[in-house]
Each structure stands twice: as structure tokens, then as C-alpha cells.
Amino acid sequence: MSSLLETAAHPENLRRVAIDPISRVEGHGKVTILLDDKNRVHQVRLHIVEFRGFEKFIQGRPYWEVPVMVQRLCGICPVSHHLAASKALDAIVGAKYLTPTAEKNRRLMHYGQILQSHALHFFHLCSPDLLFGFDSDVAKRNIVGVAEKYPETARRGILLRKFGQEVIRHTAGKRVHGTGAVPGGVNKSLSIAERDELLRDIYQMVAWSRDAVQMVKELHHRNPALYNSFGAFRANFMSMVGFDGGLDLYHGQLRGRDENGNMLFDGVDYQNYTDLIGEEVKNWSYMKFPYLKPLGKEKGWYRVGPMSRIQNCDFISTPLAEIERRAFIAYSGVMPMHAPLGYHWTRMIEMLHAAEMIKDLLHNDDITGSDLIVTGERGFEGVGVIEAPRGTLIHHYRVDENDLVTMCNLIVSTTHNNQAMNEAVRRVAQQYLHGHEITEGLLNHIEVAVRAFDPCLSCATHALGKMPLEVEVLNEAGERLSFLSRTGDGVLG
Amino acid sequence: MNQNKQTTFTLDGKTIPFSPGQTLIQAAMAAGVYIPHLCFNPEFKPHGSCKVCTVKADGRQTSSCTHQAQDGMMVESNTREINDERRALLQMLFVEGNHFCPSCEKSGSCQLQATAYEMGMMSPHFDHFFPDRPLDASHPDYLLDFNRCILCSLCVRASRDVDGKNVFALSGRGIESHLIVNAKSGRLADTGFSGEDKAAHVCPVGVILKKRVGFAIPIGSRSFDEQPISATPHPQGACPVGPRSNAATLPPHPTVKDV
Numbered sequence: 093m094s095s096l097l098e099t100a101a102h103p104e105n106l107r108r109v110a111i112d113p114i115s116r117v118e119g120h121g122k123v124t125i126l127l128d129d130k131n132r133v134h135q136v137r138l139h140i141v142e143f144r145g146f147e148k149f150i151q152g153r154p155y156w157e158v159p160v161m162v163q164r165l166c167g168i169c170p171v172s173h174h175l176a177a178s179k180a181l182d183a184i185v186g187a188k189y190l191t192p193t194a195e196k197n198r199r200l201m202h203y204g205q206i207l208q209s210h211a212l213h214f215f216h217l218c219s220p221d222l223l224f225g226f227d228s229d230v231a232k233r234n235i236v237g238v239a240e241k242y243p244e245t246a247r248r249g250i251l252l253r254k255f256g257q258e259v260i261r262h263t264a265g266k267r268v269h270g271t272g273a274v275p276g277g278v279n280k281s282l283s284i285a286e287r288d289e290l291l292r293d294i295y296q297m298v299a300w301s302r303d304a305v306q307m308v309k310e311l312h313h314r315n316p317a318l319y320n321s322f323g324a325f326r327a328n329f330m331s332m333v334g335f336d337g338g339l340d341l342y343h344g345q346l347r348g349r350d351e352n353g354n355m356l357f358d359g360v361d362y363q364n365y366t367d368l369i370g371e372e373v374k375n376w377s378y379m380k381f382p383y384l385k386p387l388g389k390e391k392g393w394y395r396v397g398p399m400s401r402i403q404n405c406d407f408i409s410t411p412l413a414e415i416e417r418r419a420f421i422a423y424s425g426v427m428p429m430h431a432p433l434g435y436h437w438t439r440m441i442e443m444l445h446a447a448e449m450i451k452d453l454l455h456n457d458d459i460t461g462s463d464l465i466v467t468g469e470r471g472f473e474g475v476g477v478i479e480a481p482r483g484t485l486i487h488h489y490r491v492d493e494n495d496l497v498t499m500c501n502l503i504v505s506t507t508h509n510n511q512a513m514n515e516a517v518r519r520v521a522q523q524y525l526h527g528h529e530i531t532e533g534l535l536n537h538i539e540v541a542v543r544a545f546d547p548c549l550s551c552a553t554h555a556l557g558k559m560p561l562e563v564e565v566l567n568e569a570g571e572r573l574s575f576l577s578r579t580g581d582g583v584l585g
Numbered sequence: 586m587n588q589n590k591q592t593t594f595t596l597d598g599k600t601i602p603f604s605p606g607q608t609l610i611q612a613a614m615a616a617g618v619y620i621p622h623l624c625f626n627p628e629f630k631p632h633g634s635c636k637v638c639t640v641k642a643d644g645r646q647t648s649s650c651t652h653q654a655q656d657g658m659m660v661e662s663n664t665r666e667i668n669d670e671r672r673a674l675l676q677m678l679f680v681e682g683n684h685f686c687p688s689c690e691k692s693g694s695c696q697l698q699a700t701a702y703e704m705g706m707m708s709p710h711f712d713h714f715f716p717d718r719p720l721d722a723s724h725p726d727y728l729l730d731f732n733r734c735i736l737c738s739l740c741v742r743a744s745r746d747v748d749g750k751n752v753f754a755l756s757g758r759g760i761e762s763h764l765i766v767n768a769k770s771g772r773l774a775d776t777g778f779s780g781e782d783k784a785a786h787v788c789p790v791g792v793i794l795k796k797r798v799g800f801a802i803p804i805g806s807r808s809f810d811e812q813p814i815s816a817t818p819h820p821q822g823a824c825p826v827g828p829r830s831n832a833a834t835l836p837p838h839p840t841v842k843d844v
Contacts, residue, residue, distance in 0.1 A: 152720060154728055156799030161688035185797075265804025269687065272803065280803035465801075494722035495796055 100135035171205035172480030176487040179476030181275035186468025193461030194277035201263035206446040208256025209481035215249020227533025277465035301444040323516040323541040324431040326351040328394035337406035341479040362477040393511035396483030398438035410448035432544035594658035609649035619815035624737035625650040683732035691791030693807030699814035723774035744784035
């Protein structure tokens with residue numbers, strides 16, 4: 093798997109510009125750009141140099157500990173890991189089907205996670221770029237600037253996220269790193285009081301989510317030249333869809349489409365994901381490059397996340413989100429949307445769907461039921477897949493006869509998008525950097541492209557714009573020609 | 586001397602009645618006064634090894650679980666000096682083993698964790714040892730996670746004194762001390778251990794665990810979620826040994842929740 097600008101033909105005489113670190117949640121990453129003496133771009137790479145090690149140190153631990161331990165991979169969407177692991181371990185305890193109460197409480201937890209994560213990403217982290225402009229005054233390009241100029245927007249973002257966190261707290265016991273899901277079910281259901289507390293605010297959350305979709309939709313309509321082309325590249329799509337082909341973020345089967353929207357595969361049981369997905373290792377990144385085996389390494393890379401899911405499903409079960417899905421598809425036209433900024437629009441459609449699902453679940457009597465856990469014939473291997481806020485999340489475990497984990501394989505959402513993010517960064521470098529001097533605004537263009545994917549490698553997206561950056565230009569002898577840095581509080585140096 | 590006179594000692598300014606033969610901690614617990622402790626369990630003969638229950642009796646430091654109360658004794662327990670020492674002991678216990686509370690199923694019901702909270706321990710302070718201690722998952726229904734052993738010997742005492750089995754023992758000396766089981770193979774499955782044993786239910790931390798229970802108890806319902814350990818004198822469900830002259834004031838003794 094290689095692409096234009098991945099590897100320069102003659103790197104020896106080129107200048108190297110490094111954005112290092114791209115501050116991240118889960119370790120370290122950087123962007124390197126090789127330029128010639130006329131500032132023409134010859135090579136761009138997004139390097140993920142994190143190393144987590146969870147797959148190794150979960151080995152030898154009892155399986156029932158796994159959902160609580162592996163969620164510590166992440167402080168942003170731990171619920172996704174918690175649920176993916178629990179789904180995988182359902183097979184170990186022989187729970188082919190959960191009780192209605194267990195499944196609905198897990199779904200409620202998951203939709204709470206989707207709501208809070210999408211709200212955080214859009215309002216707190218990306219709205220400054222979208223509302224003020226990518227190269228606007230850096231001092232105001234943050235959530236505080238949004239709060240000053242658009243106070244109601246900022247307030248809604250904060251309260252939407254808070255509501256999602258409360259849903260998680262009531263289903264998992266804590267807002268972050270709870271224990272609600274256990275192999276075979278859940279350890280608690282919603283109490284009547286908890287349900288009523290959430291019901292008080294859910295209608296407001298649905299309304300605000302709908303407004304958020306309108307807001308991002310208007311941005312697209314107002315400036316289609318930018319939104320349809322910024323960092324755009326063509327790629328395959330993959331996501332899980334429900335067994336009926338509808339959007340389902342909790343359970344279903346795998347579906348893929350090519351860059352023209354034609355079906356590549358459908359109805360794939362995720363237990364067989366290893367037949368579908370291979371992982372390539374490149375010597376310049378610690379993150380693997382997944383690809384669809386039937387298409388091979390060169391052509392098999394793909395995108396996951398909201399833009400894949402919304403364009404991959406046949407329909408959305410909740411009415412308001414379905415109206416917005418149709419509007420998005422109509423805007424895109426015959427061909428799928430490929431521009432990374434389309435992620436924001438689709439992300440907000442999903443947030444609306446999550447809010448509607450929470451409303452429906454709160455009105456379902458099963459949510460307060462008492463039948464929590466099922467077990468059956470003991471298994472020794474399990475795969476759990478969930479559509480996390482950032483995309484398809486795969487957990488795979490083997491457990492021995494003494495109940496200890498012997499193998500763990502995790503493919504997280506950001507890993508699926510590795511090649512896609514590299515492509516987006518390359519397009520932006522071509523579109524905006526090629527032949528120009530380096531400026532802070534340029535740095536932010538690259539960040540905007542990475543940010544659109546909401547990768548879990550970015551304090552860029554998860555530290556309120558306080559992403560420290562350093563860019564240095566070296567000559568072929570390694571001597572620094574110029575240097576630009578931005579501190580965590582946005583000060584250029 | 587008046588035979589009917591109630592013998593008492595003073596604990597942090599409070600008068601504590603006691604009966605002949607009672608230790609300081611027994612009398613304090615009977616009076617509803619909490620003295621931090623780990624290896625003490627009123628159901629078993631005191632061991633005096635963890636030193637967390639150390640108090641200053643008539644100006645001299647002593648283990649309150651082994652020191653018999655004496656009439657008129659002046660005892661200090663809840664003082665800054667003693668609590669600082671208790672905190673240091675707890676910190677040493679944390680760094681000697683591998684105590685990863687975030688993913689430990691005993692979290693919320695663990696006496697070590699609860700006592701550390703009680704003592705205001707905010708960090709381990711010392712460098713972690715990170716010892717290599719493999720699990721023993723050989724038994725079909727119980728798991729031994731030696732990473733969390735604090736060498737309290739409660740399982741040793743329960744197996745020996747109640748179960749009559751001697752399944753557990755402490756081996757080695759000093760920093761090499763460790764828990765072993767009574768089988769040539771070294772595996773719990775090859776001992777006479779049973780889930781019915783008293784020893785299966787006395788571990789104050791997360792070493793002896795019933796398999797496949799995990800996180801079945803939700804956050805909010807665990808032993809120390811509602812109230813701190815100081816309000817739950819002995820979570821094993823045992824009552825203090827000896828007469829309880831002030832039993833009416835005793836807080837309830839909740840049991841560690843077991844599934």
C-alpha cells in the first residue's frame with residue numbers, strides 16, 4: 093500500500109519540515125513534509141509513534157477483568173472498549189443473546205458515549221475552525237472564543253456533552269471508566285429515578301442535536317468550494333450496519349463500498365474479520381495499516397467513522413436523523429461524499445440519532461428490568477465489534493480452560509483510518525503548502541484535516557486547541573534554516 | 586477495690602470501657618471507635634504483623650490488636666504523627682505488590698484501598714517494586730492473584746484454625762516473604778482447598794477470588810461506596826470478640842458482598 097507523496101524519489105536533497113509533536117491522547121504522532129528549494133512538496137507522512145501494549149499485558153489476566161482493564165486504553169471513549177470487550181466475552185460465557193434489559197442498557201450506555209464524544213469533538217474542538225476560519229486569529233480560535241462570540245452554541249455543546257456523560261454514569265456507575273457491562277450482560281439496569289432524571293432533559297437534547305445538524309449543513313451550503321474539496325481524496329468505506337441494513341452502532345455485520353459507492357461486500361460476520369482485514373506494517377510508523385484482503389494492500393485501504401457509516405447504511409431507524417441522512421445523500425449527489433469535512437456533518441447526524449435512540453430507550457420498560465445476565469456453553473474465543481464514535485472497533489480474545497486470556501488483538505478506529513488520514517494530510521499539503529512559506533495558518537490547515545477524522549491521536553482535538561506544534565526547516569546538512577513553534581496556549585515563537 | 590467498678594482507658598480523649606483480656610482494638614471496636622487495621626480480624630487470633638493498628642499507649646508505640654487494655658491507660662490513635670506512619674506503611678504495601686485498583690475487581694470492597702482512602706493517601710510516594718508474581722488459576726472455582734497479597738496471614742489463620750487444613754502459609758523471610766499453598770506442585774488445585782472453606786472468604790484484598798464473579802456488583806453498591814471503612818469496623822461480617830459494653834452504639838457490620 094503506497095500512494096503519491098508517501099515516499100519521495102530522492103529524499104536526500106530535500107528539506108524536512110516536521111510537525112512534532114502532534115499532541116495526542118494516546119501517545120505521540122508527527123507529520124513530516126519533505127520540500128525542495130522551491131517549497132514544492134515531495135513527501136508527506138503522518139507518523140503514529142505511540143505504543144500502548146495492552147494486547148500484551150492483558151495476557152494471563154482473568155477474562156472477566158478485561159472489559160474494565162482495556163477501557164483504560166482511552167479516556168475519551170472508554171465505553172467503546174468496555175462494550176467491544178464485553179461483546180467479545182459474551183461468547184466466552186456462552187451468552188448467544190443478551191436479555192432485553194441487558195442489551196438495552198448497553199445500548200443506552202453506548203448512545204450516551206456517542207452523544208458526548210460527538211458533542212465534545214464538534215463544539216469544543218472543531219467549531220472554532222469552522223466558525224472563525226482555519227487561519228483566523230489564533231488567539232480566538234478556541235472554545236473560549238466561541239463562547240464569547242457564540243455563547244448559546246458553546247453552552248449547548250457543553251450541556252449536550254454533560255447529558256451524554258450522565259447517561260454513562262447511570263449505566264456504568266461512573267462518567268469515565270465505569271463497570272456496567274460484564275460478560276453475559278450488565279451489572280445494573282436503570283433505576284426509575286435515573287430514568288426519570290434523564291427523561292427530563294432528553295427532548296431538549298434531541299432539539300439541540302437537530303439544530304447542530306442544521307448548523308453544519310449551512311456551513312457546507314454556504315461554502316461548498318471549501319467543504320467539498322478541502323483535503324478530499326477518494327477511498328473505500330467500511331462500517332458495521334444492522335442486520336436490516338440500517339444504521340446500527342452497537343451490533344450488526346460488516347459492509348464495504350468502493351469509492352463510487354458500489355457494494356464491495358455485505359453481510360460479513362465480524363467473527364470472521366481476519367478473512368476480510370489484513371494489517372500492513374510500515375517501517376516509519378508504529379500504527380499498522382489495515383487493508384481489505386480481497387483488494388490487496390495497494391487498493392484495499394478504506395475509511396471508517398461517521399462518513400462511512402452514514403453513506404454505508406440503507407436507512408436510519410429514527411425519523412429526524414433519517415431526514416438528515418437523506419439531505420446529506422441528496423447534497424452529495426450520485427457519488428459519495430469524500431471530502432473530510434463531510435465527517436462533521438455526518439457526525440452531527442449520528443449525534444441526533446443517538447439522542448433519538450436515548451429517548452426511545454428511556455421510554456422502553458425493559459430499560460428498568462431486573463433480568464441482567466445470561467450464560468451458556470463455555471467458549472474459548474470471542475470477537476466483539478462496535479461502531480465507536482471514531483469508527484469500527486474490533487476486540488478479539490482467546491481464553492484458556494483456566495479462564496486466563498491467552499491472546500488479544502485490538503483494531504481501533506483510528507488505525508483503520510491511518511492511510512486515509514495520511515492521504516488527507518497529503519492533499520492539504522498539496523493544496524495549501526505547495527510553493528508557500530510556512531505559517532501558523534498552514535499548520536492549522538494540516539491539523540484541521542487530521543481533526544476531521546476525530547482521531548484518538550490528537551490532543552489537537554481533545555485539549556481545547558492547545559496543541560503544541562513545532563515546525564523546523566533543515567538544510568541537507570541538518571542545519572536549521574527556520575523554526576516556528578506554537579505553545580499550548582497558542583503563543584507563536 | 587470495688588469489684589463492680591468498670592475498667593476503662595482513654596482513647597484520644599474518649600473513655601473506653603473494657604473487660605479483662607480485651608485488647609485495645611477490641612475494646613475500641615466494641616465502643617464504636619475505629620482504629621485503622623489490616624491483618625486484624627476479630628474472628629481470629631491477633632497476628633500483629635501489619636502494624637497499621639499501631640497506637641501510642643502511655644507514650645509507647647504498640648500494636649493495638651495485641652496489646653491488652655489496662656485500667657487508666659492513656660492511648661493516642663487518631664493523631665497526625667501516627668496517621669503519617671500508617672500512611673507510610675500503606676504506601677509501602679502498595680509499592681511492594683502490584684495493586685492496580687482501576688482494573689481490580691475488589692476495588693470498592695478492598696480494605697487496603699479503603700484504609701488508604703481513610704488515611705488520606707494520595708500517592709504511592711515510594712518507587713514501585715513491580716514484582717513478578719504469576720497468577721494461580723488452576724482451581725476450577727477460585728483464583729489466586731498473588732500480586733495483591735499484603736501478607737496479613739488471615740487465610741493462613743483461617744485455613745489452620747477454622748478449616749483445619751493448612752492450605753496456606755507464608756514462606757521466605759523479609760522482603761522475600763510470600764504466600765504459598767500446601768501442594769508439591771505449588772498449585773491451589775492440588776491442595777485440599779474448597780470454596781466452602783473459611784479461608785476462601787477472609788482475604789481483605791484481591792488475592793483469593795471466586796472465579797467468574799468479576800465486576801458483578803455495580804459501582805454504588807460495593808462495601809465502601811456508601812460509607813468509609815471507619816464506619817464499617819469489620820467488613821468480614823464478624824462481630825468483635827468479647828463483651829460489648831457499649832454495643833448499642835456500634836455501627837452495623839456489613840458483609841463484604843460476595844456473589
